[in-house]
Amino acid sequence: MSYVSMAVKAGHFYDPKDCEGLAHLLEHGLFLGSEHLPEPNQINNLVERQGGAINAWTGTEYANYHFHCRNTSLPTLLPAFADMLQHPLLKTAALEKEIQSIEAEFQFKRKDDLRRLYQIHKETCNPAHPFSQFSVGNAHIFGQNEISSLQQKLLAHHQQYYCASNMTLCIFSSIPTKELASAVTHFFEDIPAGTPASANWPPLYLDAHKGIQINIEPLQSARRMIVTFPMPALHNNFRVKPLNYISHLLGDEGEGSLLAYLKDKDWVTNLIAGSGIEGDDYKDFNVNFQLTKDGLQHHEAVIQALFTYIELIRSSLNDPWRYQEKARLHSLAYQYEDNPKLMPIACEYAQHMFLFSEEEIRQFRTTIDSFDREVLEHALGYFSADNLRVKLIAPGLPTERECQHYNASYSVQPLTHELQQSLAQPPQIEALYLPPPNPYMGSEYSLTLPEPEYEKPVALIRESGLTCWFAQDHQFHSPKGDIYFSLDTPALTQSLESVAAKRIWLACLNDTLQAKYYRAEIAGLHYRLYGHQAGFSLHTRGFTNQQTLLATQLLQAVQTEVPTQEQFEQRKAMQLQSLQNSLLNKPTNRLFSRMSVLIQRNTQAPIDLIKALEKCEYQDMLTFSKQALEQYYLETFMHGNWSGEQARSFAEQISSLSPYATGEALPRQVSQLPAGTTLYHQVPSEHEDSAVVLYLQAPSSNLKDTALCMVLEQILAAPFFSVLRTQKQLGYVVGTGYVPQNQHPGMAFYIQSPNCSPDQLMNEITGFLFKQLEEVDFYQEYWPTIQHNLLKQLDERDLSLSMKSQRLWISLGTSDYEFNRNSQLAECVANLTFEEIRSYAHQIADRSLFGELVLFANGRFAELDCSKGKRVDKIAEFKSLTPALTSQGVNYN
Numbered sequence: 001m002s003y004v005s006m007a008v009k010a011g012h013f014y015d016p017k018d019c020e021g022l023a024h025l026l027e028h029g030l031f032l033g034s035e036h037l038p039e040p041n042q043i044n045n046l047v048e049r050q051g052g053a054i055n056a057w058t059g060t061e062y063a064n065y066h067f068h069c070r071n072t073s074l075p076t077l078l079p080a081f082a083d084m085l086q087h088p089l090l091k092t093a094a095l096e097k098e099i100q101s102i103e104a105e106f107q108f109k110r111k112d113d114l115r116r117l118y119q120i121h122k123e124t125c126n127p128a129h130p131f132s133q134f135s136v137g138n139a140h141i142f143g144q145n146e147i148s149s150l151q152q153k154l155l156a157h158h159q160q161y162y163c164a165s166n167m168t169l170c171i172f173s174s175i176p177t178k179e180l181a182s183a184v185t186h187f188f189e190d191i192p193a194g195t196p197a198s199a200n201w202p203p204l205y206l207d208a209h210k211g212i213q214i215n216i217e218p219l220q221s222a223r224r225m226i227v228t229f230p231m232p233a234l235h236n237n238f239r240v241k242p243l244n245y246i247s248h249l250l251g252d253e254g255e256g257s258l259l260a261y262l263k264d265k266d267w268v269t270n271l272i273a274g275s276g277i278e279g280d281d282y283k284d285f286n287v288n289f290q291l292t293k294d295g296l297q298h299h300e301a302v303i304q305a306l307f308t309y310i311e312l313i314r315s316s317l318n319d320p321w322r323y324q325e326k327a328r329l330h331s332l333a334y335q336y337e338d339n340p341k342l343m344p345i346a347c348e349y350a351q352h353m354f355l356f357s358e359e360e361i362r363q364f365r366t367t368i369d370s371f372d373r374e375v376l377e378h379a380l381g382y383f384s385a386d387n388l389r390v391k392l393i394a395p396g397l398p399t400e401r402e403c404q405h406y407n408a409s410y411s412v413q414p415l416t417h418e419l420q421q422s423l424a425q426p427p428q429i430e431a432l433y434l435p436p437p438n439p440y441m442g443s444e445y446s447l448t449l450p451e452p453e454y455e456k457p458v459a460l461i462r463e464s465g466l467t468c469w470f471a472q473d474h475q476f477h478s479p480k481g482d483i484y485f486s487l488d489t490p491a492l493t494q495s496l497e498s499v500a501a502k503r504i505w506l507a508c509l510n511d512t513l514q515a516k517y518y519r520a521e522i523a524g525l526h527y528r529l530y531g532h533q534a535g536f537s538l539h540t541r542g543f544t545n546q547q548t549l550l551a552t553q554l555l556q557a558v559q560t561e562v563p564t565q566e567q568f569e570q571r572k573a574m575q576l577q578s579l580q581n582s583l584l585n586k587p588t589n590r591l592f593s594r595m596s597v598l599i600q601r602n603t604q605a606p607i608d609l610i611k612a613l614e615k616c617e618y619q620d621m622l623t624f625s626k627q628a629l630e631q632y633y634l635e636t637f638m639h640g641n642w643s644g645e646q647a648r649s650f651a652e653q654i655s656s657l658s659p660y661a662t663g664e665a666l667p668r669q670v671s672q673l674p675a676g677t678t679l680y681h682q683v684p685s686e687h688e689d690s691a692v693v694l695y696l697q698a699p700s701s702n703l704k705d706t707a708l709c710m711v712l713e714q715i716l717a718a719p720f721f722s723v724l725r726t727q728k729q730l731g732y733v734v735g736t737g738y739v740p741q742n743q744h745p746g747m748a749f750y751i752q753s754p755n756c757s758p759d760q761l762m763n764e765i766t767g768f769l770f771k772q773l774e775e776v777d778f779y780q781e782y783w784p785t786i787q788h789n790l791l792k793q794l795d796e797r798d799l800s801l802s803m804k805s806q807r808l809w810i811s812l813g814t815s816d817y818e819f820n821r822n823s824q825l826a827e828c829v830a831n832l833t834f835e836e837i838r839s840y841a842h843q844i845a846d847r848s849l850f851g852e853l854v855l856f857a858n859g860r861f862a863e864l865d866c867s868k869g870k871r872v873d874k875i876a877e878f879k880s881l882t883p884a885l886t887s888q889g890v891n892y893n
Contacts, residue, residue: 001052002074002173003342005066006085007350009197010161011059012135019145019153021137024058025095025102026154030065031056032094035087036080040094040726043084045718049782050077051789060131061199061279062354064347070792071175075183082187085162090154092147097729103139104732106405107754108586111687113218116408117393120216121277123403124389124412125209128202131277134405163194168353170346204282205230205389211420213390215397217409220581223291225299227306228276228284228389231382235283236355238364240372242379243285247274248326249313249434250287250306254518256433258309263511264431266566267295267302269574280355285382292570296394300419303390307426310383312434317380320371325438327369332445332524332543334366336478339800385423390415440523442545445479448472448643456819457637457808460651465661468654469637469812470647473801481640482805483551485538486813488635488666491627492535499531499604500612501624506531507571508563508621513554520550527554533602533742534666535632541802544641548650555657559629568618576613579606587683587691587857588733588752594683595695595748595855598878599741601669605875634661637812639805668742671882673697673851678869680854681878689731690859691752692761694769696844697851698745703821707828708840709745713738714786715779715837716772720749724764730756743814744885746850757861762854773845780834787829794826 012023032040047054052069065085069077109115122132134141142150169188171180210230218224235243250273253259262268269290276284289295289302316322345365352361399409454472461468473481492502510529517527525542527550538558540551563571582593583606597605636654638647655661673679685691698705717736725734731753739748749769751761772778779786798804811819843849856864872878 001068001342002071002171002175003066003068003346004074004078004081005064005170005343005346005350006081007168007170007347007354008063008065008085008162009061009166009199009354010063010157011061012133013061013130013201014157014161014197015130015133015135016153016157017133019137019150020134020141021102022153022157023063024135024137025099025142025150026157027056027058027063027065028098028102029090029095029154030084030088032098033089033091034080034083035089036083038089040097041722043080045722046080047077048718049785049789051792052077054081058135060135060277062351064350066343066347068343071173074173074175074180078183079187082191085167086191088158090151090158092151095151095154096147097726099139099142100729101725101732102137102142104729104754106136106138108689108732108752109136110406111219111584113220113222113393116218116403116406117216117391119403119406120214120391120408120410124212124214125204126202126206129204130201131204136405138405160194161197162191164191165194165196167191168350170350170353172342172346199280201281210387210389211415213392213413213415215399215411215413216391216393217395217397217399218393220584221395221577222393222581223293223296224391224393225289225291225295225302226391226393227287227289227303228391229286229382229384229387230389231283231285231379231387233279233281233283234379234382235278236280237375238356238360239370240375242376243274243283245323245326245376246285246313246379246383248522249322250274250309252435252518253514253521254435255515256431256435257515257518258305258432260515261305261429261431262289262295262302263515265295265298266292266570267298268292269570291394292573296392299390299392300422303419304422304426305429305432307383307385307423308429309432310380311426312432314377314380316434317373317376320373321437322434323371323376324369325441327371328441329438329522329524331366336445336480336524336543338478338480338802385420388415388420388423435519438519438523440520440525440546440550442523442543445543445545447477447479448641448646450474451644454644454647457639457812460648461655465633465663466655466658467635468651469635470642470644470651471637471639471808472642472644472647473640473804475798475804476801478801479543479545479641480541480801481544481547481638481642482539482541482802482809483547483639484637484805484809485551485555486532486635487535487537487628487632488663489535489628489632490663490666491624491630492531493533493602493666496604496608496612497616497620498624500609500616501621502531502536502628503575503609503613504568504572504616505563505621505625506536507575508567509558509561511567511571512561512563513557516557517550517554520546525550527551529554529558533600533668535628541805548642548646548653551650552653552657555654559657562622565618568621572613572616576610579610579613582606584686586733586752587685587687587689587859588693588750590683590685590857591691591693591750591855592748594681595693595739595853596741597875598681598853598855599671599673599695599697599744599746601671601879601884608875630660631663632661633663633665634658635665635812637805637809639808640801667886669884669886670742670744671879672885673853673882675699675849675851676847678852678854679878679882680856680864680866680869680871682863682871682873683855683857685857685859687857688860689752689754689857690756690758690761690861691733691750691857692758692765692864693748693750693855694762694765695739695746695748695853695855697741697853699849699851701744703824703828706740706745707825707832708837709747710738710790710825711786711829711832711837712841712844713747714790715776715782716747716749716769719772720768723768724751728764730761730764754859758856758858758864759862762856762864770845773841776838776841783834783837787832790829791826794822794829
C-alpha cells in the first residue's frame, strides 16, 4: 500500500474574523468536485474503487488531506488528488448542501462534553489569539453571507493559502523514489508559489489567563480536574524530549507514584499526564485527574501532592539512570514495533516538514540517550505555582456564565493566594517516591529456533475442563508473543446480579494489579483483564522474556486476591457512573449498543445493569466470584517466540494452577430474527436528534451467506452515503456496516438526523434499499472492482505478530481448526457469479431471506410508525419471542 498526506498551512487560525469556520468549510468543499472530477465525492468513489480511502481534517494551524491505496493505483490517484487540491469547483448548489452537513456536524457535537470543554478553553485564553476563534462554523455563521459571496470568500481563501509555499507532501510507498519524484513533479508543478502564511501570533495566554480556576458543569456525571502548565513548544525538542520524560514520571502508576498515593487517599481513580493542545510555538502540558466525590472536596490537596511530586522529579536530575532506562525502553519499543500505522505517521511527517529538516524528521521516532540536565531543568521551570490553570469539572459546581455555541455553564475565578503560596513550597509526603529500577527489563532479547510441528496451533493439553494450545512464530522473527486465557464460568452469567458482581470484581482486580504490575507494563509486557459473555479473559502480550512469569502471577492473583470493602465501594461507584454516562451517548451509539444486547443472548443492557449494580452488596460480589472460581472451563493459547519445551512447561504449570478447571465451554447464542416480519424496538435517548438503524440478519452463518452478505454491504455502502448524506443531507451520521454478531453475519444501515423524524429516515432507508436491490444489475460493471477489493481484505497478510495471534485465537474460539476461514471466504467470493448476487438481492428485497430489526430513537420528533411489523420494547420479551441460535464455536473476543 501507499500512503499520501498533504499538509496545508491553512487551519482555522487563518479564518477571517467575520466568517469563523471558513477553513473547515473549504476542507469540505474540496471534496465537492474539481475540474476533472466534477461530481461531489467523485474522488472518494475513485479511491475506494482502488482499494483505499481518502479523508481530511482542519486543525488549528494546518489542514491535512490524506489517502491510501494500492501501489499500482498511485499513478492513477495522484493526478486526481492534485486536481482536487488545485482546482476545486466550489459550486454554490453543492456548497449549500455541505453547509447543512456542517450544521448537522455542529448539532451532533453540541452535547459532547469534550467539545463544550474546548469552547470554554477558547473563551478563557487571549481573545487576540486566533485559538480563541470558533473553528467549526455552522449554518448561522455561513448564512450571514449570500451563497455567491461565500463562494468568493472560499475561492479567495483557497487562492491565498493553497499555494506551494504553504504545502508539504509526504508519501510512504515501495514505488522507487525517482519514479515517485517524477510523478509528483509532473502533477503538482503547476501549483503557484504564493506567499508563506504568517504565523506571528500574540501570546496564547496573558497573565490574567493564568493563576485561575475554571469551574465547568458537564452533561455527564463526571468529576475531573485538569491542571494545565502553559509553555512554549518544548514538545518539538525531539533530541531530549523533556516533556516525554516528565510525563513518564508523573504518569507512573506503580507503588510510590502520585496516582498510587491519591488512590490510597480515595481522592483519584485515574491520572493522565502530558496531553494538551499544542502548536508550532505553544504547548499546554495537562495533568488530568479523575476525581472521587471526596477528591472533589480535596482538589487543592491533590494539586499540592502534584507539586510535591514535581519537586521529587526536579531533585532527581543529578541521577540520569531513570532517563537512560526510559530511553532504553523506547529504543526497544521502536526496534520491535508491531505494525506501525503509516497513515497518521505520514500526516505527522507532512506537518513536521514546515519546521524540521529531512534529517531531523528521520530522528523523530528514534530514541537515544541524550540526557541534558539543563534542558530538563528549563522544562521543569514552567511547572510553577504562577504558571497554572485549573479546570474543575463536576455537576453542581457554582457557575455564572454560558459559553457560546454549546451553552455550557462555567465560571472563572483566581486561585487563592493561600493555595499558590502552598504550591510554591509544597509539603513533603513520605508515601511519594520515584520509581526504582525496573525488574522486568530484559538484558537481551533472542529468538528461538523454529520447530515445524508448531507452525500452526497444537493442543498440548486437551482434557475435561482445560485446553492449552501453542503455536510458534515462524513469520515475524520478533522476540515477542501473546498468551490468552478464557474462563467460561456459569456462576458469572446466570443472572443480571451475577453479571453486575462480575463487573465490579474485575474492576477491583484491575485496580489491585495496576500498581503491582505497572513496571511490567512499561517494560513492554502488557496485560488486559476483561469480561466476556460467558465469563472473563486475560491476555498478556509483548516481549517473551518473563512473560510466562507475568502470566502465571496474574492468573494466581485472579484466584487469590480478595478486594477490600473500600475497593468495592469505589469501583461500584465508578461502574455506575460509567453505565449512567453511556445512557447519554449519541443516539446511533445507543442503538448499536442495544442491537448487541438484543441479538447476543448473554449481553445485558446498561439500564438493566444499573439496577443490578445498585442492589449489589460487597458480600454478593465475594460470593459470585468465589463460585466462579470453584468450577470453570479454561482455554489458553500461547503464540510467539517460545520453544515447544517452554510451551509444554508453561501448559503444565497452568494445569497445576487450575485445579477447578472442570467445567464445559459455554455456547455464545444469538437471537434468530424472523424472515418476512420486521421487529421494531425503541431506545430512549436524551438527545434531540432522531436515529434509525435497520439491521438485516443473514439466514445462516455458513460461508455462502457470509460471503454474499459481505458483498452486498460493500456494493451498497458508497451509494447509500452518497445519496442519503451528500445528496439528500439527511444527517451528519450516515452509513452502513457489515455487522456479525457472535460470528453470525448481518448488515446495518443507519442515519442520525437533527432535522428528520424516524418515519422520514426509515422511509428513506427502505426506499433506497428496495430500489438498489431491485436494480442491482446497475452494479454489474463495478462487480469486478468490488470483488477485487473484498478479496484483498480477506487475503490480507497478518501485519504484526499480535494481529496473527488474535486471528488464530478467534479461529480457536470459532472451532476453525484449519485456521483458514478467511481463505475459504475468499474462495467463495472469488467463485461468486453476479447471477447469484442478483438472486440474493432480490430475495432480500422480497423480504423472504433476511431477518429484520429496526431500532429507533425519537429525539424531538414523533415516534416511528411500527404498524408494518411488531414492536417489542422490552428486552426480556424480545429474547423470549426470538429463538436462540448457537454460533459456531465459542468466540472468545
